[in-house]
Amino acid sequence: MINAVLFDMDGVLLESFEAWASLVDAAARHFGHPPVTREAFRAVYGQPTQADVDHFFPGETVEGVEAYYEAHFAEHAAAAVVMPGAADVLTALERQGVPTAVITNTPSGLARQMLESASLAPVAVVGGSDVPKAKPAPDMVFRACEILGVEPWDALVVGDSPYDKQAAAAAGAPFAGIGGIEGNFTLSGLHQVLDIVEGTFK
Known part of the structure; x- marks a missing residue:
C-alpha cells in the first residue's frame, strides 16, 4: 500500500x-570562471x-556557490516550467490524505524557493543540504519518510534519473520512473501516480 509519495x-x-543552465553560467561569470555551455552543464x-x-568553479566553496544560487535564482526563475499534471497531482494527493515530499539534490532553501515560485506545495522538502549524502544514496528517502511518518517500503519514489532509481532501491522503496526511465512502475505522465496510489495502475 502506498502511504506517501x-x-x-x-x-x-x-x-x-x-x-x-542560465544560473550556473551567471555564477561562473560572477566567480571569474569560463562561461558554462548548455552541453557542459547537461553532464552534471x-x-x-x-x-x-x-x-x-574550482577553488570555490559549495557554501559560497549555493549562497549565490539562492540569492540570484529569482533572476532566472521565469525559465522554469511546471510539468504537465504536477499541480493537479499534488492537489489530488492532498485531498486523498496522502502526504507528499520533494527529494532533490538541490539545496533545500533554493528548492523551496523554486517550488514556491511555481505555486507547488508538497508537505515536506528534503534537499541536498539536509542529509549527509545526496542521491543516489538513500538518505533523502529515509529523511522524507521520517518527516512524513511512513516506512520507506510504503512510500512511492517518482523520478526521472538513475540517481532517483538507485536511491529508492537502496531505501527499499518502490520506484516509478518517468521521462524514459523504467522502474517498478513506468509512467507516461504524472497523472498515473494517482492510479498507483489507488491500486488501478495498468
Whole structure:
C-alpha cells in the first residue's frame, strides 16, 4: 500500500534545465570562471552542488556557490516550467490524505524557493543540504519518510534519473520512473501516480 509519495523536483515537477543552465553560467561569470555551455552543464545536471564546483568553479566553496544560487535564482526563475499534471497531482494527493515530499539534490532553501515560485506545495522538502549524502544514496528517502511518518517500503519514489532509481532501491522503496526511465512502475505522465496510489495502475 502506498502511504506517501516522494517526488524528485527537476524533470519531474519542474522542467528547470534552462533556468539552472542560465544560473550556473551567471555564477561562473560572477566567480571569474569560463562561461558554462548548455552541453557542459547537461553532464552534471541533477547532481549535488559539489559537482558544479568540481566542474565549473574550482577553488570555490559549495557554501559560497549555493549562497549565490539562492540569492540570484529569482533572476532566472521565469525559465522554469511546471510539468504537465504536477499541480493537479499534488492537489489530488492532498485531498486523498496522502502526504507528499520533494527529494532533490538541490539545496533545500533554493528548492523551496523554486517550488514556491511555481505555486507547488508538497508537505515536506528534503534537499541536498539536509542529509549527509545526496542521491543516489538513500538518505533523502529515509529523511522524507521520517518527516512524513511512513516506512520507506510504503512510500512511492517518482523520478526521472538513475540517481532517483538507485536511491529508492537502496531505501527499499518502490520506484516509478518517468521521462524514459523504467522502474517498478513506468509512467507516461504524472497523472498515473494517482492510479498507483489507488491500486488501478495498468
